[in-house]
Amino acid sequence: MSEEKCQQILAEVDAWVMARPERRGVGYHNSQRAGQYDPALAQVRSVLEDFFGLLLRRGLGARVLQVGLGRHGGMHYALSLLGGRLVTVEREERRVRAYLEDQGLDPARETILVGDPGEAATRERVRELLPEVDVLLLDGEESYGAFLRDWRGYAPLVRVGGLVAFCDGSQAFAGRREELGVGRFLFELERDYLLPREARLGVFHADRAILYYEQSEEMREEWARGVVALELGRGEVGEGSPAEPRPGGAGNGWRREPWPVESGKGGPRESQPSESQPGESRPGEARPPESRPGESRLVGSSSVSGSPRLLEELEGFSIHAAEGGLFAVPGGDFDPREIDRDAYPLVLWGEGRESLGALVRDFVRAEEALGRCRGLLAEGRLDEAQSLGAELVRGLPGLRERLLPSYHLYHHSARLGLVLGTFMLFADRPREGWFLLRKVLRRNYHEQELIQVLARVAMEVLRDEVLGRELLEEVRAALRRSEVGRICREELRGSMLWSYPEFLAGIGGVLQVGVGSGTQVGAFDRLGLPQVLIEPDPRAREKIQGGHPILACAVGAAPAEGRLLRGLRGWSSSLAELAAPFRGREGLAQVEAIPVPVRSLDGLVAEDVLPAEGLDLLWIDAGGRELEVLKGAEEFLKGVDLIRCKVFFAPLFEGTPEPEELRLYLDERGFWLRAYEPGPQGLWGEALFRRTRRPMPERRRRAV
CATH class of the missing domain: 3.40.50.150 (Vaccinia Virus protein VP39)
Structure with a gap:
């Protein structure tokens, strides 16, 4: 029905x-x-x-x-x-x-x-x-x-x-x-x-x-x-802290008593009506200035303005009065308008001078002690870290609640995130603290000590091996993306792929149909990607270095014998003739015909010339015959995740497909057009298609 x-x-x-x-x-x-x-x-x-x-x-x-x-x-x-x-x-x-x-x-x-x-x-x-x-x-x-x-x-x-x-x-x-x-x-x-x-x-x-x-x-x-995400991807605590593990899930707290444990045996943490929820204010509790209407941040941007007035200097901080309350920042200068520009490593907020001064002193004390705790955790000295952390929590009751308004105001601060997250590890909120520390890590994946702390807490305190493995996989992937981005900026300026290094980070191998100038071959070598090259033009093959396997054939929809029409310029070479309007243009003439075998990608796979999987980036530069290449790759495409394809905005060659034909053909086969860019002359450009499937993470697969 x-x-x-x-x-x-x-x-x-x-x-x-x-x-x-x-x-x-x-x-x-x-x-x-x-x-x-x-x-x-x-x-x-x-x-x-x-x-x-x-x-x-x-x-x-x-x-x-x-x-x-x-x-x-x-x-x-x-x-x-x-x-x-x-x-x-x-x-x-x-x-x-x-x-x-x-x-x-x-x-x-x-x-x-x-x-x-x-x-x-x-x-x-x-x-x-x-x-x-x-x-x-x-x-x-x-x-x-x-x-x-x-x-x-x-x-x-x-x-x-x-x-x-x-x-x-x-x-x-x-x-x-x-x-x-x-x-x-x-x-x-x-x-x-x-x-x-x-x-x-x-x-x-x-x-x-x-x-x-x-x-x-x-x-x-x-x-x-009212427990909602503060700001996706930037840092969160309380509002937006991930849910506690489900019944039957991973462990429920620190390894040894009397470390704090979360209520229940691996079950959700029960919220008591009398207890302030994460990110909420208790009745009468101070809150920072609200964000501006229409502000893209969920919580955060202050509406303070006007000239600030320096009140005092304390513990390396300067305390200033401005519209919206009192603000303490490291150093001496302060402009409330700079809060929205992330100009300060840390901003502490308060309503009263005495209470803010006490918060500054407690923050300095906690920052030093919690730094030692993280060092002990990274070294595997959990008992010593617990003893020091528990002593600090007892000596600074309510520090989390006192810091939350400042975090709402300025949750970009790694210093504040480190203190708040580490404090919660020892204050009966280890899972919430863990996720906050992970947010801090996402600003800089090169923080080796923090990686060690998070991995050890996940495995030995939360007893969540899946969470620990996911963390390490995330770090490896982030470092790989960073390296790929750097190489793309240096090596792939001639291709639109340099704008999308995140797509290349997960690629395992490359098949190039038509090598062209070959500049991308060296880039893929630096990325450590195995390559298989297919190039019918012997002049182009001679330029390729690196000992890559090169198949000396053209690619089409089916096996055949064809003629490569070589042009005065490399990009005017093709199995197809130039279209009539372009034959007389200077520099576009096709001056020589070379007999070449034409093979299909599926046929090469069937003959074990190409591997059936592992080449998940398909690079096509086939002189107006890109659609023919794809038609001969029905089975091969099932193992491909990313396609970079040359597209023609004018019918340069006889039978050149329109960009929309390519898009519709690949759309039917599960590829999504992510971007395209015209070339410098406007006759052709590049299109980038990505497979739409989304792999299921291990945690979800296990649940299923």
Whole structure:
């Protein structure tokens, strides 16, 4: 029944996206022509089908909240066909007016609110209309800050068993070398929020993907208590601290008594109503200045301004009075406007001069003692570390609660994170302290002592071997990414791959179909990647150094005998003739024909000439025959994770495929277009496709 309903909805959407091109554009995202992008529904139809099929199978659709109406409101129209209550929040009034004039609303079921999704008044109005929702779809401004803000503002409304979903269109267009904010948000959401709760993102892939997760009872309870992530990927404590291990999981505390142990035998830590929750204030407890409206940080940016006034110098800190409270920083100068620019290694905040002075003295004392504790832990002297740490905790009662307001204000500080995280190791919060220290490590993976501390605490205190192994794997991967990034910047400036070193970090081997100038061969050598090269042109083969295996053949869809038409310039050589408009251009002439064998990649694998796996980067530069290469690699592609492919924006050779043909062909085979860039002359460029599968981590595999 759900499948039938899904097809009915899609049929109505199909008719809607084609009905009024003069008002609402035409078609879906993946049916646009180059240079004429104006879809009625800016989503891939197959992704829409998968997403709506999921909603209908789970019976989700009675109460839907959408943040972001979109270009022409196509997703709102599609969601309205579910037949339930639908509320959409849209910032731009012109879009709302255009949709109402074009389509109208069913006032009994549909509401569109015009307002800033980040404003408290908008959120309150949404809560009045939908106190609880089955589905939250975030489809608004595509930036890290906007997605972070909207997730934090509206995810608490999702019922247990409901879905929180995200439309990610950030990968759909070319020309962006900078870090893609939505992708970074989703990566950090899964790594820092979902995986510690033994959940992860589901995904319906395309270059406009929909990702989602199911709201668990634990998540809903945390939202209700206000226990939420401070800032994904930057550092967190209390709010956003990963959940405690599930019953039957790993160990429950320090190795020897009287070390602090977490309540229960490996089970969740029970929160007492009388005890302040992590990241929350007790009644009357001081809190730092709140963040600015619309600020991309969840908590943190101060609203202090005005000229600060130096009150005193104490223990190497200077204490200043400014709007918003008192601030202590190392050294003498202080400008409250610099807090948002991460200008200080540490900022301590307080409301009173006496209490802040006491906090400074206690912080200095704790920093020195806890540094010794970490040294002892790194050396494996756990009993000595416990004795020193326990003595400090007894001597500084309430230090965690006194430092939390400063951490909320300035959680970028590694010094504060080290003190707070290490203190919690000995203050009956070892798991929360461990995750905070891991956040500190993520700012600098070269901190060997901290790596040793985290590994030892995971294995010998938390008794969580999986967590310890995941930490070491994370460190190895981070150091590998750093090394790969450095080599890419030095060696791959001529290729768009230098902008995406994170994709190369997990590559195990390279198959190059068409070596070209060969500059990338040396780069892959420095990366330590095994390479197999295929090059039909003997001139190009002569230039290659390093003793790599080189197959002297061309590659196509099937075995054949062909002619390599060599051009005056290397890039004009191809099995295909130059297209008529280009034959007379200076420097493009093809002057010589060389007979060459043509083989398919699948055929080479079948003959054991190529390995069936291990070459997970496919580099194609085939002179306009890139699609033919792919058609002969149906089986080989199953072992490939990343494809760098030359694309032509003009038909330089006879039969040259359009970029869209390549994209659609690879999309059907599970590869997602991540980026492309035109070359210097505008005739061709590079495209980067990545496989959409997402390996399941060991912790989740074990649970399954």
